[in-house]
Amino acid sequence: MSLDRLIEGIVRTQNPAVVGLDPTLDYIPGFLKEPFLAEFDDPMEGAAAAFLEYNKRIIDAIYDIVPAVKPQAAYYEALGWQGVRALCETIRYAKGKGMFVITDGKRNDIGSTMKAYASAHLGTFGAAGKQAEPFGGDALTVNGYLGTDGIAPLLEVCDERDRGIFVLVKTSNPSSGEVQDKLCGERTVYQMMGDLCETWGGEHLGKYGYSAVGAVVGATYPEQLQELRLRLPHTFFLVPGYGAQGGSAAGIAGAFDERGLGAVVNSSRAVLTAWKKEGCDERDFAGAARREALRMKEDLAAVNKAIHI
Numbered sequence: 001m002s003l004d005r006l007i008e009g010i011v012r013t014q015n016p017a018v019v020g021l022d023p024t025l026d027y028i029p030g031f032l033k034e035p036f037l038a039e040f041d042d043p044m045e046g047a048a049a050a051f052l053e054y055n056k057r058i059i060d061a062i063y064d065i066v067p068a069v070k071p072q073a074a075y076y077e078a079l080g081w082q083g084v085r086a087l088c089e090t091i092r093y094a095k096g097k098g099m100f101v102i103t104d105g106k107r108n109d110i111g112s113t114m115k116a117y118a119s120a121h122l123g124t125f126g127a128a129g130k131q132a133e134p135f136g137g138d139a140l141t142v143n144g145y146l147g148t149d150g151i152a153p154l155l156e157v158c159d160e161r162d163r164g165i166f167v168l169v170k171t172s173n174p175s176s177g178e179v180q181d182k183l184c185g186e187r188t189v190y191q192m193m194g195d196l197c198e199t200w201g202g203e204h205l206g207k208y209g210y211s212a213v214g215a216v217v218g219a220t221y222p223e224q225l226q227e228l229r230l231r232l233p234h235t236f237f238l239v240p241g242y243g244a245q246g247g248s249a250a251g252i253a254g255a256f257d258e259r260g261l262g263a264v265v266n267s268s269r270a271v272l273t274a275w276k277k278e279g280c281d282e283r284d285f286a287g288a289a290r291r292e293a294l295r296m297k298e299d300l301a302a303v304n305k306a307i308h309i
């Protein structure tokens with residue numbers, strides 16, 4: 001019912017990081033993608049097969065040093081049902097390697113529809129004895145804009161199946177202030193959304209003081225990260241925006257609590273395209289991803305030394 005398993009993975013690897021699996025054909029070296037693209041008449045089928053193989057090799061290269069992955073659903077949906085199948089298989093593969101999987105779907109709707117999203121991404125389909133997980137993620141990114149009845153169905157599944165959610169609070173993008181920084185009474189919209197995370201998570205606390213309801217807070221907004229860490233003591237943060245979007249370890253330092261917990265930092269493109277930046281042999285793309293993940297780990301360790309429960 002909480003993000004305890006993510007926290008335990010962070011402590012085990014001493015690495016508060018998540019690698020974003022956001023593949024595009026551009027990131028995949030020719031030697032790996034060309035045979036798949038040639039094999040299938042349907043370009044989406046070939047690309048989806050290439051995405052899956054690429055993801056497996058990245059996962060193989062990092063699963064012992066990074067506790068979690070975050071596949072962004074849009075990259076897979078872009079390839080229709082073949083891409084969605086690659087997403088499901090990617091999630092299954094990562095979980096098989098012991099990784100915590102955050103499915104980045106940013107879902108939200110009215111309660112009845114949210115129930116369907118909740119069972120799709122965090123729940124099961126079918127009756128006892130003949131049951132399967134549609135997507136099988138451990139946590140899902142969601143939007144809280146519709147309020148409590150759009151979140152409640154997720155919390156039921158989180159309780160039943162030891163799952164979690166991350167609610168968008170202060171996003172990393174340049175325009176996030178257009179809505180999120182606006183005042184709503186005496187609070188900004190992001191403060192109000194953060195306070196709602198504390199309320200929603202109140203009945204769903206885990207062993208380490210954090211609830212099943214996490215918040216997304218961008219690495220590109222260091223002041224708000226620090227402010228929200230103090231304001232939301234039971235809310236674990238997913239921090240995107242490190243690396244490709246310019247967020248730095250120094251700017252993220254305020255997201256951690258005194259145990260070095262409280263946040264998991266995402267990097268997608270910087271890890272996936274490390275082989276291009278390094279200029280190494282394309283066959284060593286997964287090695288380059290591992291080197292970038294290790295570099296990030298050291299970078300974060302410089303501002304967040306000891307991680308313990």
Ligand SMILES: O=C(O)c1cc(=O)[nH]c(=O)n1[C@@H]1O[C@H](COP(=O)(O)O)[C@@H](O)[C@H]1O
Pocket residue numbers: 020022072104141170171172173216217218240241242243244245266267268269270
């Ligand atoms: O929810 C997210 O993960 C997310 C929220 C946010 O505020 N900003 C943000 O960049 N993201 C996601 O985090 C990833 C960032 O990717 P890189 O900029 O390549 O590291 C993408 O999958 C984004 O969709």
